[in-house]
Amino acid sequence: MDLKGRDFLKLLDFTTEEIAYLLDLAADLKEKKKKGIPVDTLRGKNVALIFEKTSTRTRCAFEVAAHDLGMGTTYLDPSGSQIGKKESIADTARVLAGMFEGIEYRGFGQDIVEELARYANVPVWNGLTNEFHPTQMLADFLTIREHFGHLEGIRLTYMGDARYNMGNSLMVACAKMGMHFTACTTAKYFPEEGLVAQCREIAAQTGGSITLTEDVDAGTKDRDVVYTDVWVSMGEPDEVWEERIRELSPYQVNRAVMENAGEKAIFMHCLPAFHDMDTKIGAQMGERFAVNEMEVTDEVFESPQSLVFQEAENRMHTIKAVMLATIGE
Ligand code: CP
Ligand code: NVA
Numbered sequence: 001m002d003l004k005g006r007d008f009l010k011l012l013d014f015t016t017e018e019i020a021y022l023l024d025l026a027a028d029l030k031e032k033k034k035k036g037i038p039v040d041t042l043r044g045k046n047v048a049l050i051f052e053k054t055s056t057r058t059r060c061a062f063e064v065a066a067h068d069l070g071m072g073t074t075y076l077d078p079s080g081s082q083i084g085k086k087e088s089i090a091d092t093a094r095v096l097a098g099m100f101e102g103i104e105y106r107g108f109g110q111d112i113v114e115e116l117a118r119y120a121n122v123p124v125w126n127g128l129t130n131e132f133h134p135t136q137m138l139a140d141f142l143t144i145r146e147h148f149g150h151l152e153g154i155r156l157t158y159m160g161d162a163r164y165n166m167g168n169s170l171m172v173a174c175a176k177m178g179m180h181f182t183a184c185t186t187a188k189y190f191p192e193e194g195l196v197a198q199c200r201e202i203a204a205q206t207g208g209s210i211t212l213t214e215d216v217d218a219g220t221k222d223r224d225v226v227y228t229d230v231w232v233s234m235g236e237p238d239e240v241w242e243e244r245i246r247e248l249s250p251y252q253v254n255r256a257v258m259e260n261a262g263e264k265a266i267f268m269h270c271l272p273a274f275h276d277m278d279t280k281i282g283a284q285m286g287e288r289f290a291v292n293e294m295e296v297t298d299e300v301f302e303s304p305q306s307l308v309f310q311e312a313e314n315r316m317h318t319i320k321a322v323m324l325a326t327i328g329e
Contacts, residue, residue: 004328007117008125010110010132011172012198016206019141019176026142026314026321033068033317041329043070045101050076050083051127052107053234057271057315058127058135062104065320074100084112093119101327108235123326125319130235133165136270137173138318143311144225147266152178152207156225157261159184159216159251160295161244163191166229166270171210175199178206184219185251187212216250216257223261227268228253228295245289253296258305267296267306275301 001021011019032039047066051059059075066073076083083092089112096103097120105113106127117124126134145151158170162183168191174181181199183190190196190212200210213219220226228251231244258265274282274294286292300306 001325002328003325005123006326007123008134008322008326009113009117010126011134011137011169011176014176016176016178019138019173022138022318022321022325023142023145025325026138026318027146029320029324030142030314030317038068039320039324040068040070042066042101042324042327045070045327046072046074046099047102047104047323048074048076048096048100049104049127050081050106052078052083052105053128054078055106055127057312058104058106058319061135061315061319062125062127062323064316065323068320069324071101071323089115090119092116093124096120097122102323123323125322125326128165130233131165131168132172133169133270135315135319135322136166137169138322139311139314140170140227140268140270141173141177142314142318143268143307144266146310146314147307148224153180154224155180155182155222156227157182157184157220157223158227158229159220159253159257160228160231160248161185161189161233162212163189164229164233166227167191168195170227171195171199172202175202175208175210176206178203178208180209180211182211182213182219182223184213184216186214186247188247217260220257220260223265225266225268226253226257226261229270230272230274231295241285242289245285245291245294248295249291252294253300255297255299258300258303263305265305267300267303267308268311269296269301269306269308271308271312273301273308 102123104125104127110129110131276298277283
């Protein structure tokens with residue numbers, strides 16, 4: 001499998017076999033890291049990490065993975081670069097491609113990362129856009145595979161805002177890997193029709209399926225994975241909080257949902273999560289709208305069924321695999 005020189009912008013651009021290869025590579029890199037066997041074959045190379053939105057996991061995963069591989073990193077924070085303000089994406093791409101062997105971009109529209117990739121003649125990796133979060137998918141699917149031993153046939157339900165980066169990406173990833181994806185939410189938050197149709201076509205080839213339902217009982221019955229994400233994403237205005245809490249509260253992942261899914265079901269979340277009032281925004285919004293938990297209850301988040309921290313660790317191993325495969329040795 002040769003992915004050298006490829007961008008990693010969305011999973012729609014990759015075949016089932018290529019995704020499986022990246023997961024295998026990540027599993028191997030994880031094992032080597034645990035055994036203390038260094039893989040630093042990208043020594044002397046450098047990567048640029050552009051973050052137009054904040055991050056804990058993705059930034060740390062890229063930095064640690066790059067350092068493990070022997071590379072240097074330059075972090076460009078949401079206010080610290082000229083991108084989009086004084087310098088176009090096309091110019092930025094060509095400047096950075098002259099100094100770095102790869103570029104990570106986290107920001108707003110998918111069109112921005114696609115444009116960056118068009119102008120940069122080094123691999124560009126999508127560290128999250130409004131539409132897609134593909135590196136998160138590899139971590140999630142490595143975690144599911146570690147837990148169940150396989151991906152094909154796994155039934156995954158996503159609850160909450162299914163029309164944004166996480167809902168879209170999980171639907172695509174499940175279709176690619178022959179899994180059964182259900183978006184369980186109010187119809188307003190279903191993924192966009194065109195993408196649903198595209199994923200149904202892919203699923204028809206892989207043995208997967210795509211279901212959209214507003215019915216919590218049917219949508220969460222006998223599931224392998226129950227997944228959710230924040231109800232208000234980065235970059236969205238504060239004004240939407242009230243509406244989101246009202247409309248998405250029926251789709252909270254709580255004990256009843258997990259019992260309906262069954263005792264073998266696991267809970268996943270890309271994080272960060274509002275599962276208690278211990279964060280500044282969580283406390284503010286909780287007080288304003290009289291709630292003390294949002295997309296997931298603290299009970300489920302802290303339960304043995306919750307794999308969220310294994311999932312978070314896997315961000316690093318999978319991002320390492322993406323950089324190693326696309327930069328090449
Ligand atoms: N899951 C994820 O992308 O986390 P960060 O926003 O902390 O990078
Ligand atoms: N939907 C969330 C995902 C964070 C990893 C956001 O875009 O803020």
